[in-house]
Amino acid sequence: QVQLQESGPGLVKASETLSLTCTVSGGSVNSNNHYWTWIRQPPGKALEWIGYIYYSGTTNYNPSLKSRVTISLDTSKNRFSLNLSSVSTADTAVYYCARANLYLKLDPWGQGALVTVSS
Amino acid sequence: QSVLTQPPSVSAAPGQNVSISCSGGSSNIAINYVFWYQQFPGTAPKLIIYDNNERPSGIPDRFFGSKSGSSATLGITGLQTGDEAEYYCGTWDSSVSAGLVVFGGGTKLTVL
Numbered sequence: 675q676v677q678l679q680e681s682g683p684g685l686v687k688a689s690e691t692l693s694l695t696c697t698v699s700g701g702s703v704n705s706n707n708h709y710w711t712w713i714r715q716p717p718g719k720a721l722e723w724i725g726y727i728y729y730s731g732t733t734n735y736n737p738s739l740k741s742r743v744t745i746s747l748d749t750s751k752n753r754f755s756l757n758l759s760s761v762s763t764a765d766t767a768v769y770y771c772a773r774a775n776l777y778l779k780l781d782p783w784g785q786g787a788l789v790t791v792s793s
Numbered sequence: 794q795s796v797l798t799q800p801p802s803v804s805a806a807p808g809q810n811v812s813i814s815c816s817g818g819s820s821n822i823a824i825n826y827v828f829w830y831q832q833f834p835g836t837a838p839k840l841i842i843y844d845n846n847e848r849p850s851g852i853p854d855r856f857f858g859s860k861s862g863s864s865a866t867l868g869i870t871g872l873q874t875g876d877e878a879e880y881y882c883g884t885w886d887s888s889v890s891a892g893l894v895v896f897g898g899g900t901k902l903t904v905l
Contacts, residue, residue, distance in 0.1 A: 711894075720795055721830075721838065721881055723894035734891045770837055777826050778885050778894050781840040781849065 676701035678771050678784035686765075688793045692758040696771030696784055703752050704729050709774040710754045712745060714767040715786075722767075726774060727754055761791045796821065797882055797897035804903040809872050813900045815865045815882035821895055825885040827865040829858055832879045832899075842867060869902075877904045 682694035696710070703710055709726035716722075725735035727745045735743045744757040758765060768788050772780040798816040805811040815827065829842035840849055842858035845865065855870045865884075869876055882897040 713894075720898045721883070721896040723896065734893070736893055737889055774894075777844065778883075779826070779828055779840065779843045780830070780838075780883070780894075781843070783837040783839070786837050 680787035799897035
């Protein structure tokens, strides 16, 4: 059974870079059947898709965040990472990682990591 | 403003049936699979419907999904107090060259 776990700093200063890692267990990120995905949810608000990375290294980002987002893959450690640069308080959210199939079905999800951006 | 439109809230009594709508357009729901996620406070979303109307193992058949044109619906029969949660629809949107995943704004289900 595949499980995902987010990790990283819970507090980031405005204008700096938010960095999170998602460690995958019970499955391999080196899979041609899945997209490794990041989603976020500001407090009290809806889900927002950030982007995904494929095992080949191909990425796809939400146009609204594209200029600030980088998602990378570390197959040796079976994990993938999110970098979001030049953050502001509007980036305060719970950040989730998830596995998506080729039709973008998101399952399973990690438990989520709250990241607060301080001004 | 979410790409997909859901009612902010619905409510019904235990044992009753309820439906939650999700309205989209020609670049998303009309041509792609719809997924539904259930989220309890303080926890991660959980997939309950995929490919418009399929249930993952372990999801009771009280939950069902349907799609018609550019709209989708999540139905829940025989409501239980444990169904009280936030529900999100999601799909792929092909309106930009590379596409993107879009979600609805969420619907809070209250079981009275």
